[in-house]
Amino acid sequence: METYKIVCIDIDGTLLNSAHQITEATKETILQVINDKQIPVVLVSARMPKAIIPLQKHLGISEPLICYSGALVIDRHGNKLNTRYIDTKMTQRLLDSLAAYDLHVSLYKDDEWYIEQLDAWALQERDITNIEPRIYSFSKLTNGWREETDGTSKILCMGDPEEINRVLQVLRPVYGEEVNLYLSKPTYLEIMSKKASKTAAIQILLKEYQLKQSDCLAIGDNYNDMDMLAFAGLGIAMENAPLEVKAVANTVTLSNDEDGVAYALKNNILFPK
CATH class of the missing domain: 3.40.50.1000 (HAD superfamily/HAD-like)
Structure with a gap:
């Protein structure tokens, strides 16, 4: 044994x-x-x-x-x-791609959670984790990160399983060599650095x-x-x-x-x- x-x-x-x-x-x-x-x-x-x-x-x-x-x-x-961060340039590319879909998107950096609006998905995640998100414009956020060059620790997409799966099938061939894309549950798509x-x-x-x-x-x-x-x-x-x-x-x-x-x-x- x-x-x-x-x-x-x-x-x-x-x-x-x-x-x-x-x-x-x-x-x-x-x-x-x-x-x-x-x-x-x-x-x-x-x-x-x-x-x-x-x-x-x-x-x-x-x-x-x-x-x-x-x-x-x-x-x-x-x-x-x-x-291990997703650099700011890649973060912006991903955000631009995700904008075409009916999804909630959250950004995380170190120990902060950022959203653009407190929708039903954000409320659900807040209830699960007991963490209060910061409501902030992503464009302002990424502009600030350009000076630091670090980028984001994680991008979280939340949505209906069909939409989440559709996004995964589209993004993986495009970004799969540069970032890791995982389903952590059928309604959650997590994106992190490839490293x-x-x-x-x-x-x-x-x-x-x-x-x-x-x-x-x-x-x-x-x-x-x-x-x-x-x-x-x-x-x-x-x-x-x-x-x-x-x-x-x-x-x-x-x-x-x-x-x-x-x-x-x-x-x-x-x-x-």
């Missing part, structure tokens, strides 16, 4: 149930892994830092964070270990902890978790994951509404068979 030395867990659809909550069973199991086995548990998400830190505090853990699907890695003290991935971010932390690839256990549920699940020493997909995600994982646990994270940690770390 393999002995794992670091656990990387996706948040939405994995750590959180359908009510966007961490159950007591999951919390207790994670704390057992940390306290009894002395194994760090790292939250890995497409979310911004402000939308992850409250979950860390609720769990009572203090570890580095992987944000924006790997575009931002911060240590336990909030210092940046790595950043950003959950795997690349995990590799940074493995170096920090002086661990090997085989030491990592990762759990996730969606397309932006596929590289992480394929990379980890043990990649575990949630039962609620799409078939393509399950196909790259080593095994499948219960769903996020059945304490699948707790089940996976008990069977593979706390009480391995």
